[in-house]
Amino acid sequence: MVVVMKERVSTEQVERVIAHLVELGMDVHRSTGAARVVLGVVGSGKVDPRLIELMEGVHEVLRITEPYKLASRTFKPEDTVFQVGDVRVGGDEVIVIAGPCSAENEAQVDTTTAAVKRAGAKMLRGGAFKPRSSPYSFQGLGEEGLRLLHAAANTHDLRLVTEVMDISQIEVIDRYADVFQVGARNMQNFTLLRELGRTRKPVLLKRGISATVEEWLLSAEYVLAGGNTQVVLCERGIRTFETATRNTLDISAIPIVKQLSHLPVFVDPSHGTGRRDKVAPMARAAVAAGADGLLIEVHCDPDHAMSDGAQSLYPAQFDRLMAELRIIAPAIGRSICLEPIARRGWAR
Ligand code: PEP
Ligand code: MN
Numbered sequence: 001m002v003v004v005m006k007e008r009v010s011t012e013q014v015e016r017v018i019a020h021l022v023e024l025g026m027d028v029h030r031s032t033g034a035a036r037v038v039l040g041v042v043g044s045g046k047v048d049p050r051l052i053e054l055m056e057g058v059h060e061v062l063r064i065t066e067p068y069k070l071a072s073r074t075f076k077p078e079d080t081v082f083q084v085g086d087v088r089v090g091g092d093e094v095i096v097i098a099g100p101c102s103a104e105n106e107a108q109v110d111t112t113t114a115a116v117k118r119a120g121a122k123m124l125r126g127g128a129f130k131p132r133s134s135p136y137s138f139q140g141l142g143e144e145g146l147r148l149l150h151a152a153a154n155t156h157d158l159r160l161v162t163e164v165m166d167i168s169q170i171e172v173i174d175r176y177a178d179v180f181q182v183g184a185r186n187m188q189n190f191t192l193l194r195e196l197g198r199t200r201k202p203v204l205l206k207r208g209i210s211a212t213v214e215e216w217l218l219s220a221e222y223v224l225a226g227g228n229t230q231v232v233l234c235e236r237g238i239r240t241f242e243t244a245t246r247n248t249l250d251i252s253a254i255p256i257v258k259q260l261s262h263l264p265v266f267v268d269p270s271h272g273t274g275r276r277d278k279v280a281p282m283a284r285a286a287v288a289a290g291a292d293g294l295l296i297e298v299h300c301d302p303d304h305a306m307s308d309g310a311q312s313l314y315p316a317q318f319d320r321l322m323a324e325l326r327i328i329a330p331a332i333g334r335s336i337c338l339e340p341i342a343r344r345g346w347a348r
Helices: 011-023 049-053 106-119 143-155 167-176 190-197 213-225 253-260 269-273 276-288 315-331
Strands: 002-005 027-032 037-042 058-062 082-084 087-089 093-099 123-125 159-163 179-182 203-206 231-235 265-267 293-297
Touching: 002 011, 011 027, 011 037, 011 049, 049 058, 087 093, 093 106, 093 315, 106 123, 106 143, 106 315, 123 143, 123 293, 143 159, 143 167, 159 167, 167 179, 167 190, 179 190, 190 213, 203 213, 213 231, 213 253, 231 253, 253 265, 265 276, 269 276, 269 293, 276 293, 276 315, 293 315
Parallel strands: 093 123, 093 293, 123 159, 159 179, 179 203, 203 231, 231 265, 265 293
Antiparallel strands: 002 037, 002 058, 027 037, 082 087
């Protein structure tokens, strides 16, 4: 931390600030320039920069280390890479997670799962417990939805990612899924994050609707601090003044977070745009910008989907997007599932 004193500060004011910092367990290195006194503050004491800024004679306090530790690249310089079954997350390969917004019935889950597998997805996504803005909207099938997703993931040999909204759901979801998804609305549900820190399954942590990068990384810190080192950060768009898209997908967050943190960064262009015609361009941009993976909503019949139909890709659109990503990924030194299981026509 650096404390910059005001221009015409008195010696007593400087000494009072130094004495207070020393009392808090910090070492203070003073340097006196032509115009200002600057204090370099290091140590393991607990200091609230805002309280120091309120002291007489202080102009401003600048933090030079991040408030999160385990999530930071300073603490762990090498990328975090881990296995979810046979899928390597955070490595050279760009991992695509795809599937419906919600599990609706057996045929819908199975048809969609077969389609995303064929196109090259490595994991299945699908909600059984849905965080809907309106209490009157479809809330998900609950455990029955987990059963359908689990069965389809097994049949088509995909790992399963599904959302956990509450501590009470951890146990049942743990029985069916490979990765816990924490939704945007729960990014700062600290009790849920702490509890997931005690599990040993990966957590895909979506960025909150109005969260800064720092707040997002502090939320990841909650999971890491519990001893669960397998966290994936997922950019899914933030709320801005722009109304042309459902959210504003922050592509710049990818290189920023990858510099600040060693954790894998995924991107969800479906919730990021809210419109299926904008999903592929944003997915391509995300891979080009260095995303480690994508989370994409695909539905076998999006026009009749029970949630998020407008942003769900038709299977043929997803197939085409995967083919495009196979061209983009190698251009930036990444790989992506090379061979689609079967090539189909690119209708729509
Ligand atoms: C979802 O993935 O279906 C979802 C609800 O996402 P988010 O939390 O990003 O809105
Ligand atoms: Mn959705």
